[in-house]
Amino acid sequence: MLIKKSKKERQQLLLETIEENPFVTDEQLATKFGVSVQTIRLDRMELSIPELRERIKDVAERNLENEVKSLPINEVIGEIIDIELDKRAISIFDVKEEHVFQRNGIARGHHLFAQANSLCVAVINDELALTVRSNVVFIKPVRAGDRVVTKAIVRETNTEKNRTYIDVISTVNNETVFKGEFEMYRTKGEGEQK
Amino acid sequence: MLIKKSKKERQQLLLETIEENPFVTDEQLATKFGVSVQTIRLDRMELSIPELRERIKDVAERNLENEVKSLPINEVIGEIIDIELDKRAISIFDVKEEHVFQRNGIARGHHLFAQANSLCVAVINDELALTVRSNVVFIKPVRAGDRVVTKAIVRETNTEKNRTYIDVISTVNNETVFKGEFEMYRTKGEGEQK
DNA sequence: ACTGGTATTAGTACCAAGTGCTAAAACAGA
DNA sequence: TCTGTTTTAGCACTTGGTACTAATACCAGT
Numbered sequence: 547m548l549i550k551k552s553k554k555e556r557q558q559l560l561l562e563t564i565e566e567n568p569f570v571t572d573e574q575l576a577t578k579f580g581v582s583v584q585t586i587r588l589d590r591m592e593l594s595i596p597e598l599r600e601r602i603k604d605v606a607e608r609n610l611e612n613e614v615k616s617l618p619i620n621e622v623i624g625e626i627i628d629i630e631l632d633k634r635a636i637s638i639f640d641v642k643e644e645h646v647f648q649r650n651g652i653a654r655g656h657h658l659f660a661q662a663n664s665l666c667v668a669v670i671n672d673e674l675a676l677t678v679r680s681n682v683v684f685i686k687p688v689r690a691g692d693r694v695v696t697k698a699i700v701r702e703t704n705t706e707k708n709r710t711y712i713d714v715i716s717t718v719n720n721e722t723v724f725k726g727e728f729e730m731y732r733t734k735g736e737g738e739q740k
Numbered sequence: 741m742l743i744k745k746s747k748k749e750r751q752q753l754l755l756e757t758i759e760e761n762p763f764v765t766d767e768q769l770a771t772k773f774g775v776s777v778q779t780i781r782l783d784r785m786e787l788s789i790p791e792l793r794e795r796i797k798d799v800a801e802r803n804l805e806n807e808v809k810s811l812p813i814n815e816v817i818g819e820i821i822d823i824e825l826d827k828r829a830i831s832i833f834d835v836k837e838e839h840v841f842q843r844n845g846i847a848r849g850h851h852l853f854a855q856a857n858s859l860c861v862a863v864i865n866d867e868l869a870l871t872v873r874s875n876v877v878f879i880k881p882v883r884a885g886d887r888v889v890t891k892a893i894v895r896e897t898n899t900e901k902n903r904t905y906i907d908v909i910s911t912v913n914n915e916t917v918f919k920g921e922f923e924m925y926r927t928k929g930e931g932e933q934k
Numbered sequence: 935a936c937t938g939g940t941a942t943t944a945g946t947a948c949c950a951a952g953t954g955c956t957a958a959a960a961c962a963g964a
Numbered sequence: 965t966c967t968g969t970t971t972t973a974g975c976a977c978t979t980g981g982t983a984c985t986a987a988t989a990c991c992a993g994t
């Protein structure tokens with residue numbers, strides 16, 4: 547196992563080792579590569595790899611940020627840019643890296659659904675609006691960088707049944723990428739508020 | 741600001757301070773509370789709070805785990821607890837405050853949709869799985885604190901059309917809260933991988 | 935074989951942020 | 965005043981380093 551590698555090989559391996567396990571000390575690395583601790587330190591210097599404690603701190607800090615970041619599936623998904631209560635509404639949603647499958651770069655369906663669903667809730671002029679049922683179609687893949695424009699149009703409100711029916715169409719560059727029908731529950735009929 | 745607190749008060753505050761910012765040194769704490777470093781150390785001992793480096797390491801370790809998990813599982817809303825590829829899968833999702841409308845405490849529909857949609861993607865044993873269409877029904881409101889158990893059952897796979905049809909049922913305490921049918925696109929038929 | 939340059943090792947002093955231990959003060963209540 | 969708790973001080977030691985100097989070792993070219 548302890549066949550002496552060249553400096554370059556060792557440094558490459560060093561990078562990989564630390565990448566994989568940032569918690570390893572110089573001492574352990576020295577033993578692993580069969581060189582002195584000083585050599586490891588020279589290597590780290592050349593590769594500008596920080597010392598153990600700094601590495602650990604970086605990991606800790608980086609992930610403390612992530613915790614804050616992982617909450618954004620929160621209020622309204624997308625930004626509402628136009629709304630006429632109980633009639634129609636438009637929102638835009640900029641697709642970012644975190645919304646797509648890293649494997650193929652295509653947006654996860656539930657983000658498009660979330661934008662449409664949020665918009666339906668928003669367009670209803672009522673204290674309580676809940677989604678009862680929906681039929682949706684994902685027509686064309688959406689990718690990071692795309693700006694999704696979603697329009698919700700109220701088709702019908704049935705006051706006896708406390709229901710509102712909404713049609714939703716999402717487009718990217720004027721091409722339809724998503725369509726849906728939403729049946730929403732509401733406590734009061736339109737215009738009956740307050 | 742430097743009104744001397746009682747030992748108990750100080751220790752309570754110490755706990756909160758460190759909880760909120762694990763990166764604080766004994767020195768800084770001593771200054772903050774207007775006591776000596778030794779006092780802080782006694783306090784930490786009594787409260788069995790580990791030293792700075794250990795705390796940082798804990799954060800780093802905890803989050804490194806999360807990171808590893810968040811590659812496969814960040815892709816999924818909810819935690820998959822059982823899966824038989826191309827057949828069935830079960831995930832659980834604990835509804836928290838951030839998932840509900842603050843107005844009425846009811847979970848936003850798109851979170852339930854996201855859990856179901858994620859599960860459908862996961863159950864498909866294929867490199868590429870995309871949602872094409874779905875019909876969903878929100879049967880009963882879900883609230884913060886509820887644990888949603890979602891089962892996805894593959895109904896049919898049509899290899900010529902590259903489609904898989906999946907039925908999803910979500911329950912809270914054995915009561916159905918959500919139902920859905922998902923039509924998924926896949927590149928290959930089941931069992932054709934590699 | 936001699937010289938030079940790179941690579942490696944050794945050794946020292948120093949640092950941060952501690953632990954562990956002992957001992958002296960300070961304070962508080964009966 | 966005595967007693968017990970709380971706080972402070974001081975010192976030796978630990979880890980995992982940095983910064984720096986100096987000595988070797990190795991390898992190639994002439």
